[in-house]
Amino acid sequence: MRAVRFDEYGGPEVLTTVDADVPEPGPGQVAIDIAYAGVNFADLKARSEGYRVPSLPFVPGLEVSGRIRALGTGVTGLTVGQEVAALTEGGAYAEVAVADAVTVFPLPAGLTLRAAATLPTVLPTAYALLHSVGRLRAGESVLVQGAAGGVGTVAGQLARAAGAGAVYGVVSSAAKAEYARKYGYDEVVLADGFGSAVRELTGGRGVDLALDPVGGDTFRETLGTLAVFGRAVSFGNASSAPAWQVGQPELYPASLSVGGFSILNLAKTAPQELRALAERAFAVPGVELPVTGEFALSDAAEAHRVMGSRTSTGKLLLRVSSVAG
Ligand SMILES: NC(=O)c1ccc[n+]([C@@H]2O[C@H](COP(=O)([O-])OP(=O)(O)OC[C@H]3O[C@@H](n4cnc5c(N)ncnc54)[C@H](OP(=O)(O)O)[C@@H]3O)[C@@H](O)[C@H]2O)c1
CATH class of the missing domain: 3.90.180.10 (Medium-chain alcohol dehydrogenases, catalytic domain)
Known part of the structure; x- marks a missing residue:
């Protein structure tokens, strides 16, 4: 699969598109065919300063929308092919990512994959x-x-x-x-x-x-x-x-x-608390986050340039695959 990663810390130019192995879900996890990945300021901090990067090389990205590709053992209440939005622990600038099932949310009726990618974080x-x-x-x-x-x-x-x-x-x-x-x-x-x-x-x-x-x-x-x-x-x-x-x-x-x-710490230390508050947050009607910039996965560096220039408003997204429609 294609993924965007960095092998050293630095400016947007350290982001490169590579061929990578498709990740398999572990126990309690799901693998997701990614439609869109959200760009977060934390991704820029990861790239430039190593914020929450366990080791190099590293594929950044903390949130996705897409379809469930595979279920790890012990996962209940989710099905292969289901449209979801999810928080990931890195790895979202790719065609496939794994996420803990507790931070995977079925798409509410009427929400598009594009809109869903703006909100998980x-x-x-x-x-x-x-x-x-x-x-x-x-x-x-x-x-x-x-x-x-x-x-x-x-x-x-x-x-x-x-x-x-x-x-x-x-x-x-x-x-x-x-x-x-x-x-x-x-x-x-x-x-x-x-x-x-x-x-x-x-x-x-x-x-x-x-x-x-x-x-x-x-x-x-x-x-x-x-x-x-x-x-x-x-x-x-x-x-x-x-x-x-x-x-x-x-x-x-x-x-x-x-x-x-x-x-990110709550996802680690109290995932059920995070799930409960995410469910309350998603239940608030009428909240929107406009997509003000959509980039191909291979143009992730440009998305980082835009956010790093302090000119962006709303949400920047990476369009990852044909699942995006
Ligand atoms: N703790 C958490 O759980 C959590 C979760 C999500 C995000 N965050 C934090 O929330 C903030 C917003 O995140 P986001 O992903 O939604 O990004 P964003 O707001 O779309 O973009 C980053 C924002 O940071 C502001 N900013 C202030 N000083 C800056 C500087 N020196 N360089 C660049 N930008 C600067 C900019 O606003 P102005 O240009 O108007 O100042 C810019 O709008 C980030 O600091 C992020 O780390 C924290």
């Missing part, structure tokens, strides 16, 4: 950030960094669906701000000076919940946007800054809380 993540960790209550205000990206586009819609009182976004360009306003955001501000902009928008009060995938100085500035009893949830380090630290001096004055979330 992003939708449960955004849902967990707002609900499982962020404990959002109706009427509260929310601030989301990276509001025009994959997680950001869905987080705006989910916050709105949960009855948030106000939903604010932070982005790096005016074009992204215009895009994000269509997906649940009341106001979208630019990253430069966002802390004071958010204070102004909230009449000095601050927000109840802030979601941060950037880390470093952005995370510290985010803490300054919180209202009394506010919560910040860290879920990424797009800035590649050293890991942040926070303690008593930052938290005591305004009774703040800080939480964290990683879907």
Whole structure:
């Protein structure tokens, strides 16, 4: 089968298309003939910094849609040929990938394989950030960094669906701000000076919940946007800054809380919890994540260039095989 892999860390050019062995499902796993693979920012971090790469060479890719090709021993409730969306532990930039059955989801009626590939990572993540960790209550205000990206586009819609009182976004360009306003955001501000902009928008009060995938100085500035009893949830380090630290001096004055979330760690440590929250997330009606760029599998490097240039909005997909139709 064809797969896209890297043999060393570096820029998009280290991604090459190779012939690889078709993977076989182990116990509790399924093999999937891939129609589409989603591109995630974590794939860029894997390629450039070795984020969650156990060894080289490595085939990146964390989410797919497609048809079940084979079932491993002990798998129940799924059938060969069934259309599914799935989270994978790498390996999705390929014609076939294996996934643990617990993170394989039959396609809801009416959902196309193309649309299904946009959601396995992003939708449960955004849902967990707002609900499982962020404990959002109706009427509260929310601030989301990276509001025009994959997680950001869905987080705006989910916050709105949960009855948030106000939903604010932070982005790096005016074009992204215009895009994000269509997906649940009341106001979208630019990253430069966002802390004071958010204070102004909230009449000095601050927000109840802030979601941060950037880390470093952005995370510290985010803490300054919180209202009394506010919560910040860290879920990424797009800035590649050293890991942040926070303690008593930052938290005591305004009774703040800080939480964290990683879907990849949850898939490892508590897969049934992940499945339960993914099922709740998929049940929220009307959430969409527009595909703003579709690339052939062999053009994965170009998809990485686009996402790495900070110009992408919504979701980028790789079209993998004829299963895509
Ligand atoms: N913890 C989890 O479980 C989990 C799951 C999924 C995703 N994530 C994280 O969530 C974030 C969004 O992921 P995604 O896949 O949906 O990607 P994405 O949002 O479509 O693209 C990456 C976003 O990161 C923002 N960004 C901020 N600083 C950046 C920098 N220095 N370089 C490049 N981009 C930067 C960009 O927004 P602006 O240009 O507007 O700043 C861009 O929209 C990533 O940080 C990812 O690692 C975490």
